[in-house]
Each structure stands twice: as C-alpha cells, then as structure tokens.
Amino acid sequence: MKIDPAFIWTAFIALLSALPTTIAITAVSVFFGFIIGTAVALIRLYRVPFLHYIATGYVTFIRGTPMLMHLLLIYFGLPMIIDAVAAALGWSFRSVSIPMIGFAFLSFSITAGAYLAEVVRSGIVAVNRGQIEAAYSVGMTTPQALRRIVLPQALAVSLPNLSNTLIGMLHGSTLAFTVSVVEINAKAQIVATTNWKFFEAYIAAALLFWGITFVIERAAGLLEKRINSYNRGGVA
Known part of the structure; x- marks a missing residue:
C-alpha cells in the first residue's frame, strides 16, 4: 500500500466543511458545562442541604462512566421521556423534532x-480564605465576594x-458521529469511502485536530502569561 500525499491535502480541504460543527459542539458543551460545573462546585463547597448529595452523586456517576455512555443514554433515553410526557399532556411535540446535534450538545x-x-x-x-473574610469585613455578601473576588482568582x-x-471535549466531540452528527471524524470516513483511502483521510483529520489543539494551547498560554503579569503588578 502506498500513501497518497495529494489525497491527504484533498481530504484536509474537504474536512474543513465539518470544522464549524466540531467547534460548535466543543464550545457549547464547555460553555454550558462551565455554568453547570460552577453551580455544582458551589453547592458542594457550601454543602447546600439535599442538593449537596445530588451534586456529589452527579459528579461521581459522570466521572465514573464513559463519555460515549452518556451520549447513548441521552440519545435513547431522552426521546422516551419526552414522548411519554408529551403524550400525557396532549402536546403535539415529539422527540423526532430534535436535531441530532441537540443530543450531542446536551450530553x-x-x-x-x-x-x-x-x-x-x-x-x-486554592484561593486564600482570608480573601473572602476580608470581603465580609467590608460588608460584602457571599455572592458579592464570590463574584468580585473569589471566582476571578x-x-x-x-x-x-x-x-x-x-481540549478533551474537542477530542471527545468525535463521538458525536455515533448519533449521525457529521463532525471532523465522521467527515473523514465519508471522504475516505470515495476511494477507500482511509489512512490518508485520518491523517488529514489528525492534522486538523492537532492544529486546533495547538491554537487552544497557545491562546491559553498567552492568557495565563497575561494574568500572571497582572498578578505580579506589571503590565504585559
């Protein structure tokens, strides 16, 4: 078997059409995941009655089961719940109206x-406890202290x-192909089926993922450098 370098470039160009889907899955999941994660973290730290146990169980279960399992549970379980509730309440809405990418977003x-x-x-x-105590001393409430002092640090x-x-969610987005979402990995398979050059197609996909990961790493590094400059009292 000979590698076809020309097809790697052809596949790479073709994969760019799936890039927005991959970016959307990654961005949406991290954005809403951060909101969920912040709420869960605060519930656990402040040991909110009853909710603390739910939050702990949620973290333990999700971290203890595969990402693909979450997607399949949502994909097969959520339609059953939606259709049952819709039927009971007499709604015309059915789960078939939900786009496939919606299951990926939620999962x-x-x-x-x-x-x-x-x-x-x-x-x-990691934030010094004295920070929030100082906030209390000047009359801030707990939400104010968290929003203005603790959470930024x-x-x-x-x-x-x-x-x-x-980066992990970016790579995990490849699992979306299991529910018929055409992201970069699925697009590579589609492109390869035209002439069975799967190896070249996956090389192109790997290069694309590598490039996106490099951009994320560089952006995070620059942002971290900027933050550390201010922490030292200087300006980047």
Whole structure:
C-alpha cells in the first residue's frame, strides 16, 4: 500500500466543511458545562442541604462512566421521556423534532459539567480564605465576594485545567458521529469511502485536530502569561 500525499491535502480541504460543527459542539458543551460545573462546585463547597448529595452523586456517576455512555443514554433515553410526557399532556411535540446535534450538545454539556465542577472547586479552594473574610469585613455578601473576588482568582488558578478540559471535549466531540452528527471524524470516513483511502483521510483529520489543539494551547498560554503579569503588578 502506498500513501497518497495529494489525497491527504484533498481530504484536509474537504474536512474543513465539518470544522464549524466540531467547534460548535466543543464550545457549547464547555460553555454550558462551565455554568453547570460552577453551580455544582458551589453547592458542594457550601454543602447546600439535599442538593449537596445530588451534586456529589452527579459528579461521581459522570466521572465514573464513559463519555460515549452518556451520549447513548441521552440519545435513547431522552426521546422516551419526552414522548411519554408529551403524550400525557396532549402536546403535539415529539422527540423526532430534535436535531441530532441537540443530543450531542446536551450530553457533552453534562459530561463537561462534572469535570469542570472539580476544576472550579479546586480553583476556589486554592484561593486564600482570608480573601473572602476580608470581603465580609467590608460588608460584602457571599455572592458579592464570590463574584468580585473569589471566582476571578479561581478562574486564573484553574486556567491550565480549563484548557485541558477544552481540549478533551474537542477530542471527545468525535463521538458525536455515533448519533449521525457529521463532525471532523465522521467527515473523514465519508471522504475516505470515495476511494477507500482511509489512512490518508485520518491523517488529514489528525492534522486538523492537532492544529486546533495547538491554537487552544497557545491562546491559553498567552492568557495565563497575561494574568500572571497582572498578578505580579506589571503590565504585559
């Protein structure tokens, strides 16, 4: 078998059409996952009655089961629930109206939320307790102290882990092909079937993922450098 370098470039160009889908899955899942994770982290840190146990169970279950399992559970389980509720309430809406990418958005957001909950929690714990006590001393409430003082510092501390989670979700987006979402991995398979040059197509996909990952790493590195410059009292 001979490698066809020309087809690698052809496949690479063809894969660019699937790039927006991959970026959308990654961005949506990390954005909503961060919101979920922050809420879960705060619930666990402040041990909110009853919700604390639910939050702990959520993190334990999601982190203890494969990402693909979450997607399949949502894909097969959610339509059953929606259709049952719609039938009981007499609604005309049915699960078939939900676009396939919607299942990926929901599943990956739930997955990202569990991992980001631990990232945010560790970041908050890393902030000196004296910071929030000082906030209380000047009359701030707990929400004000968290929003103005603790969370910004926790975000700075957690930046490396946040970028790792972002990269992990980018790579995990390839699982969306199991529910018929055409992202980069699925597009590589489609392109390869035209002449059975799967190896070249996957090389192109790997190069594309590598490029996106490199951009994320560089952006995170520059942002971290910027934050550290301000922490030292200087300006980048």
